[in-house]
Amino acid sequence: MKTLLDRPRHGGHVFLTGGTGYLGALLAAEMLRLGWATRIVIPTRRAGDPGLSPELAAELSAAGLDLEAARSLITLVPWGGAETCTRQELQQLMTSFGIDTVVHSAGCLDYFNEGALEMVNVNFTRTLAQAASAAGVSFFAFVSTAYAAGYSGATVPESLLREPDRDPTAYTSTKRQAEHIVAQSGIPFLILRPSIVIGNACDGRYSGKRYGLYQQWMGVERLLTDRYHETLHTVATDQPLNLLHQDAFQRAAGAALSWMPDNAVMNVVTDSALAPSMKDLWIQLCEVTRPKQIVFYPSMDDVDLKAINLRQRAYLSFAQTNLEIGAYGWSFDRGWLQVLRAERGLSFTETTAATIRTCQDRFVENSALFRQYRTRFSPHLSADIAVLEPSDFIPTNAAA
DSSP, rough: OOOOOOOOOOOOOEETTTTTSHHHHHHHHHHHHHTOOEEEEEEEEOOSSSOOHHHHHHHHHHHHHHHHHTTTTEEEEOOHHHHHHHTTHHHHHHHTTTEEEEEOOOOOTTTTTTTIIIIIIIIIHHHHHHHHHHHTOOOEEEEGGGGGGBBBBBBSSOOOOOOOBBOOOOHHHHHHHHHHHTTTSSSSSEEEEEOESSSOTOOOOOOOOOOOOOHHHHHHHHHHSSOOOSEEEEESSSBBOOOOEHHHHHHHHHHHHHHHHHHEEEOOOOOOOOOOOOOOHHHHHHHHOOOOOEEEEGGGGGGOOGGOOOHHHHHHHHHHHHHHHHHHHOOOOHHHHHHHHHHHHOOOOOHHHHHHHHHHHHHHHHHHHEEEEEEEEGGGGOOOOOOEEOOOOOOOOHHH
């Protein structure tokens, strides 16, 4: 049974890691919008009086908060970073500010730097949890990832995870390890597992780094707009792709912090029945680039790299990991979302092809390279786009 609290939890004085980054800024804005935190203490690498980061200022303004009023509730504390801080330093910080709650959203996202992933996602989480326990913190919320379950072949439960058959990257493995560290800390906890966060569903606004879907759009922008490609080759399947709008993440996180019981885990993901597939999203993007045909491959192993254009080859190599994750048949338990919607009126925007188009349109409109492409190759852009399977494609000459 998934039973919510009778009375909402309040965060009090909150120590927020990652508060100057994308997800942390979203959480800070939501905590202040709800009045969930009376003060937010954010460690930052910038020395002196750093002021609000652009990401944090943007999200506070977008939440309708007065920047001066919000700034009075935020304390920025210079530090050397997650890689160098000690338990004693963190404990002293928490004690000096009377911290009631830790919200841990900082993390390393570098898929290929296993040392940094281990140091930040695992070791720092352990140090932070130990410091919070020693400082008498009463609640610990941790932002993990929906993909922490790895490739297990099973529906991702809203509980602690077992070791999967394999992981997409070391990132998912280290986030899973961090979840267990938090759960074993002895502090009442909440684990939030968002899927890939994208821009606002209403206007497409996005202030994060170019990860996930934005990384793919950037790859097309940077590698495939130098010439007109009559045929586009990419890896895509019919599997629903789980993307999460940032406003949906904020509302779900705020509701979870307020109403979910201690020691709970929540998959913050959208409805797969409504979500578009990677094929759907490529067809939408092709409405911008307008090739004559697009060839979909089920995996990188099925692509004859020698038969395709060099820059398309470079794009596929650049995006290989995200394309593989998108092709996997993920399935998630969404029980807590359903309870929060039914019993606490959570407003949660599901992700659809139409809402993603809003984000894509904003990205394309703000891209000088896409604008130049549409102008330069306007006479060549095809009105109709043929969708081909690999067996239907007949190469005409060697890739150039």
